[in-house]
Amino acid sequence: MTRAAQAERTRATILVTARKLFAAHGYDATSLQTIADEMDVTKANVYYYFRTKSAILEALLDNSIAFFETMLDETAKIRGKRARAEHVVAGFVDQVVANRALSPLGQTDPSVRRNERINAELARLAEKAMQLLFGDEPTDDQRAAWFLTSDVGPVIAAFPHLTDDELREVLRRLCLRVLRV
Amino acid sequence: MTRAAQAERTRATILVTARKLFAAHGYDATSLQTIADEMDVTKANVYYYFRTKSAILEALLDNSIAFFETMLDETAKIRGKRARAEHVVAGFVDQVVANRALSPLGQTDPSVRRNERINAELARLAEKAMQLLFGDEPTDDQRAAWFLTSDVGPVIAAFPHLTDDELREVLRRLCLRVLRV
DNA sequence: GTCTATAAACGGATAGAC
């Protein structure tokens, strides 16, 4: 394996491992030592790839943000409120369920709320999504529906026994129903 | 002021201050030093009232749990699914909005999930509430609806500009709509 | 690219004076 490939590999492993641990114990309760131990490298090696702990969090969230950005751009090409809602919900639910074991690194985690830049990005995405679903001037009820569905972490935690397919269906029905205000 | 009164006062201040800071920055990111500084006493003095940091969190959550327990007992006396849902939602929303600045110390905070005892209590309350609203064997969709509404933190955060009354109405409509599965 | 070693600060928690 080339050195560049090794670098890419290690960097990716850090992100996967960190995501899993952040989701399981929360960002603040996860130390770099824990991350390093879990993937059998030293702390110093982790620091070689990320200058700070919060840089890891930012990298993770930037990935999620990019995913949603792409999905919303696709949604914009669809005509009809109903079809748009279905597309957004499907994309959202698929991503959440796919990362079920790792995710949800919810918008709710205090660490996320603390990061100004990430917060601004998430707020921008939320406005973009609501514009697509509800038009230029969403009502308060519509906005409330959006923010409620945007954090399904507690719901996922309540259904550990469901298969991925079953969970996906439950979430899809739930989100669609809530969003069709 | 008597010594006993002073004690009660300090203890109460610790709880209010801790609740505010936990809600703002998360439990893990709030140190006892921060709490002590905020209320102008020393860390050692805080320890005089609570043997550990997690004891503060438990005291806070025990308050919330007792409140919900009482409310659900009231609900059990009401006949009719619709009226019961309205009572539960009203009680829930009132409490959440009343503690708007402090709360929500969501069930989502990793610190809460880490505490076995508290988790068990919350799970018991959730079952009790669902039994009242949905009968003895709630469907997955009904359960999902319950867990979604049980964490309205993100919604509250989205409406900083609303008055308490306005926020209460938005939340009431939202929760009722979601729960009437 | 990965390691060992260590710095510097902060965390929770306790002892003992007043």
Next chain:
DNA sequence: GTCTATCCGTTTATAGAC
């Protein structure tokens, strides 16, 4: 009941060898 002083483990982060 509140304070000062302190212990001790852990944390983030860096320096420098291989």
